[in-house]
Amino acid sequence: MSFDATYHDQIYKSVGTRPVRPDGVDKVTGRARYGADFNMPGQLVGRILRSPHAHARIVSIDTARAEALKGVKAVVTAADLPDLSDGDQSHYDLLDNCMARTKAFYDGHAVAAVAAIDAQTARKALKLIEVDYEVLPHVVDVDEAVQPSAPVLHDTIFTGGVEPKPTTPSNVAARAEFGHGDVDAGFEDADFIVERSFKTEQTHQGYIEPHACVASVNPDGTAELWVCTQGHFVYRQKCAELLGMDVSKLRVTSSEIGGGFGGKTHVWMEPVALALSRKAGRPVKLVMSRDEVFRASGPTSATSVDVKIGARQDGRITAASAELRYSCGPYADIWAELGAMTSFACYDLENVNTVGYEVLVNRPKTAAYRAPSAPMAAFAVESAIDELAQKLGIDPVAFRIKNAAREGTRSSYGPVYGPIGIGPTLEAAQTHAHMQAPLGPNQGRGMACGFWFNFGGQTCTDLNVNSDGTVTLAVGTVDVGGARASLSLVAAEELGIPYETVKTVVADTATLGYNDMTDGSRGTFSSSMATISSARNAIEVMRNRAALMWDISIEDVVWEDGQAKAIGSTHDNLAPLSIKEIAEASGKTGGPIAGHSEMVADGAGVSFATHICDVEVDPETGGTKILRYTVIQDAGKAVHPDYVEGQYQGGAAQGIGWALNEEYVYGQDGRLQNPGFLDYRIPVCSDLPMIDTQILEIPNPNHPYGVRGVGETSIVPPLAAIANAVSNAVGVRMTHIPMSPPRILAALDAQPTA
Amino acid sequence: MQYERPGTLQDASRLLVETQGTAFILAGGTDLLVRSKSDDFEADLVVDIKSVDGLEDVRETAAGFTIGAAVSCAELGAHAELKAAWPGVVEAANLIGSAQIQSRCTIAGNLCNASPAADSVPALVAAGARAVVTGPDGTRTIPVEDVPVAPGETSLGKAEIIAAIELDKRPPRSGDAYLRFIPRTEMDIAVVGAGVNLTLDEAGTVKSARVALGAVAPTVVLVDEAADAIVGTKLEDAALEKLAELCSAACRPIDDKRGTVDFRKKVAGVLARRAARIAYDRAGGA
Structure with missing residues (x-):
């Protein structure tokens, strides 16, 4: 059936309310099953042997002694994961990251794995595997890696996107450029120019639940995988491709998820668990330790960004440019490209140019981290914008409002914007009480804006009306942030029934069509659209059944308030039929009642936020305290406001950690020095103030309820907002994230004394 | 791995003397249990001293305070007299980890872990605290600063156990x-x-x-x-x-x-x- 996704204003009954989430009780009582909570009879314990070297050629691997150990049921190396890439570089890179083939590219890179009857035996077996490494020079720093003298990771990579094609291999895998107008002419017109370089260190998503899975490969070649993931359909696809299986033969069930933030969007050890199970003939459970999570999964790019922005005395920006270098780990990707696209997305610019360079380094493969690449670009750009406002003597909010993108603006990355929220979030900031609150000594206030694309993608849902009139909604997007509650609200709204009568479940890959994963802030956006479509299809079925029961034409049946009503002068004396009555009769009117939907959920609708932050800095120790924090963001329509606010607060909390303390610290030997939560410092509760939120609702024209994704944008402004606040507090422009106490104190000490 | 829970210091010391393998003393366990999860950790014997007579108390004497080696840092925080006399020592002990950690960890353990960053140790050294060390050759009392000799290393002999930490009575002002x-x-x-x-x-x-x-x-x-x-x-x-x-x-x-x-x-x-x-x-x- 055709589906009209356009926005129509309406009065909501369920959407916008705040009921208790269906998964809440299980989570707080410990009953919820996460990745490591699944067990199979006869299951083995899997463990992975990891390279201690940042860069080393694998001369040989001898697994004989490990295989001979009593209790060891399988040992696998790259030889057990044949290369089926057939020229597909991203397939090859994924395979190589799961299990190093010829070289170990980072400290923590998997080189072999064992499955044994218990953890102790598995641990012993790892120690019996003999790997002969030829240690190679390494490079971990993004700026050092682009130097001609740097050790080159791959002699097969020549910078892409450059004409003519380079003749020497390089750690710069690709160059991407965006923009329009003439920036040189724009800078000529400027009365003031700010030009600065910024750095951000590598951070991890810091999800509390480590990667975990159980893989079971049967003798007939079918297999099952229970796994903590943001996208079980994607995991099925990738695992099947890497292992040479038919997609239909692999069934993947997603567990509850203790955080993903992008880090659980691609496979790490799941193909290894399947390979172990295939070899051992028994189920294999693989659970990463925290050390492995830090060394071998996750992190976002370390970056180095040069920004130049010019403006006229009247406060109008005349030109803006940025050059961005993003680390990718050992494999080429599009992280710098995303940074280059998002850099100036908040502004209406006549002349803008951004260039991104993908830089390969001996660090773990970079993975998506919540609005991937945007926070670092925003840090550089929003810091420079703030400094330019100061030079011009204009209030930083007013300066941004004057230059903000609006409907019809051609964005710096190409598309022309529809109705967007950057202006309204800035205007809300300008009038927010936070902006007027007094500041004490050593305190400073900062603000910044952020942008994220948002994504829609392939989506499939089933809505089943049960025989008692309750509803089961099966979706294929993993619930990371409260989506089951939100989608139940949407189904209840569309059907006109109470929230409590709808139960939403995440279906496994064998029982629903393909769904893209929960990324790009798409979970609620896309699955709510598919849910509305499913519900409308189910309503069609129920109108039909009511027409049958009444023996009237379907044209004379409307659906209102959860019931079928007969219309027209001849029928209006018929009492309405409730969903319960229609469902109870379904066995006699044509069988079960269901609504199905499959779609590509287009028109996700870009998202903008403005954050305000107050800090106090101890000038003698460089210690920073976040005093107050406010998030203002456009949600399109907040389906479940609690979880929208939760996303706003969560993004801010992660951003605060990133801004102040989180960073990967590598030793001279290229080994990660802080693979644990003691020395990789995410904020604890007492580090954070209550984070205030303000939801704006500028409807997305491409969604029936106006919904926009809200999950990611909230991490884009914090680095810049906090850097601006710290810079204002100490009177020195901070250009290196995290602004850890030693870095702040060094910046203060570097100032000439008055 | 062998786990023992002796009732006297003599028994504890004897177990440590007799073992041929790697032995660890367990009090609060907030360092040892974390370390035991590492792949490189090997232990043959763990001697739990929490049941040893007399190690569970803070005693106030004419000379000052004797803090048994198994007294948790949280208990120090709840000891009004000790807190009044040595607020700096108690606040240091109550900075370690979290409330959960403090309810298990001990200042003797903090000292024996020999981390340069141990929170209670600078406060104890400033306070002039002494460690009462019991071993196969009897008991000796040494300044706490003489216990750690390098990161992770102490001056204690193989079978020696810190039984208590002593703090002097406070002069006025x-x-x-x-x-x-x-x-x-x-x-x-x-x-x-x-x-x-x-x-x-x-x-x-x-x-x-x-x-x-x-x-x-x-x-x-x-x-x-x-x-x-x-x-x-x-x-x-x-x-x-x-x-x-x-x-x-x-x-x-x-x-x-x-x-x-x-x-x-x-x-x-x-x-x-x-x-x-x-x-x-x-x-x-x-």
Whole structure:
């Protein structure tokens, strides 16, 4: 059936309310099953042997002694994961990251794995595997890696996107450029120019639940995988491709998820668990330790960004440019490209140019981290914008409002914007009480804006009306942030029934069509659209059944308030039929009642936020305290406001950690020095103030309820907002994230004394 | 791995003497249990001393306080007399980890773990605390600063156990304080720690003082010259500046994931100055 996704204003009954989430009780009582909570009879314990070297050629691997150990049921190396890439570089890179083939590219890179009857035996077996490494020079720093003298990771990579094609291999895998107008002419017109370089260190998503899975490969070649993931359909696809299986033969069930933030969007050890199970003939459970999570999964790019922005005395920006270098780990990707696209997305610019360079380094493969690449670009750009406002003597909010993108603006990355929220979030900031609150000594206030694309993608849902009139909604997007509650609200709204009568479940890959994963802030956006479509299809079925029961034409049946009503002068004396009555009769009117939907959920609708932050800095120790924090963001329509606010607060909390303390610290030997939560410092509760939120609702024209994704944008402004606040507090422009106490104190000490 | 829970120090010591393998003493277990999860950890014997008679109490005597080796840091925080006499020692013990950790961990364990960053150790050294060490050859009492000799290493013999930590009775007009620097607000490890203990005369002049620094050298540093700089003063600005300067100069830190040499030197002085001020106020100085 055709589906009209356009926005129509309406009065909501369920959407916008705040009921208790269906998964809440299980989570707080410990009953919820996460990745490591699944067990199979006869299951083995899997463990992975990891390279201690940042860069080393694998001369040989001898697994004989490990295989001979009593209790060891399988040992696998790259030889057990044949290369089926057939020229597909991203397939090859994924395979190589799961299990190093010829070289170990980072400290923590998997080189072999064992499955044994218990953890102790598995641990012993790892120690019996003999790997002969030829240690190679390494490079971990993004700026050092682009130097001609740097050790080159791959002699097969020549910078892409450059004409003519380079003749020497390089750690710069690709160059991407965006923009329009003439920036040189724009800078000529400027009365003031700010030009600065910024750095951000590598951070991890810091999800509390480590990667975990159980893989079971049967003798007939079918297999099952229970796994903590943001996208079980994607995991099925990738695992099947890497292992040479038919997609239909692999069934993947997603567990509850203790955080993903992008880090659980691609496979790490799941193909290894399947390979172990295939070899051992028994189920294999693989659970990463925290050390492995830090060394071998996750992190976002370390970056180095040069920004130049010019403006006229009247406060109008005349030109803006940025050059961005993003680390990718050992494999080429599009992280710098995303940074280059998002850099100036908040502004209406006549002349803008951004260039991104993908830089390969001996660090773990970079993975998506919540609005991937945007926070670092925003840090550089929003810091420079703030400094330019100061030079011009204009209030930083007013300066941004004057230059903000609006409907019809051609964005710096190409598309022309529809109705967007950057202006309204800035205007809300300008009038927010936070902006007027007094500041004490050593305190400073900062603000910044952020942008994220948002994504829609392939989506499939089933809505089943049960025989008692309750509803089961099966979706294929993993619930990371409260989506089951939100989608139940949407189904209840569309059907006109109470929230409590709808139960939403995440279906496994064998029982629903393909769904893209929960990324790009798409979970609620896309699955709510598919849910509305499913519900409308189910309503069609129920109108039909009511027409049958009444023996009237379907044209004379409307659906209102959860019931079928007969219309027209001849029928209006018929009492309405409730969903319960229609469902109870379904066995006699044509069988079960269901609504199905499959779609590509287009028109996700870009998202903008403005954050305000107050800090106090101890000038003698460089210690920073976040005093107050406010998030203002456009949600399109907040389906479940609690979880929208939760996303706003969560993004801010992660951003605060990133801004102040989180960073990967590598030793001279290229080994990660802080693979644990003691020395990789995410904020604890007492580090954070209550984070205030303000939801704006500028409807997305491409969604029936106006919904926009809200999950990611909230991490884009914090680095810049906090850097601006710290810079204002100490009177020195901070250009290196995290602004850890030693870095702040060094910046203060570097100032000439008055 | 063999686990034993002896009832007397003699039995505990004998178990340690007799074992041929690697042995560990378990009290609160907040260091040992974490370490035991590492792939490199191997233990043949663990001797749990929590059931040993007399190690579970804080005793107040005419000479001062005797804190049994199995007394948790949370119990120190709940001991009103100890807290009144040695607020700096107790606040240091109550900074370790979280409420959950404090309800298990002990100051004797903190000392024996021999981490340069141990929170309670600079406060104990500043307080002039002593460790009562029992072993196969009997019992000896040594200054706490003589226990750690290097990161992770102590001066204790194979079968020696710290049975108690002793603190003196306080003369009038005395105060102590401990401050540490961590990048977070809690659940963290000291980048720099500073303990100051002092006694004033009737006029409010510092009569005696001890200053100790943590996390700025392989072991805790007792900075006599910094203490001397405030003796005979009323902590005027110049005296405090001198104290800070001498503390910074006494540091022999390293650059590592937690901080830089420059940062640790500077902040050691800052914290010592601030801790001295608090100790002075606690001693009743004006």
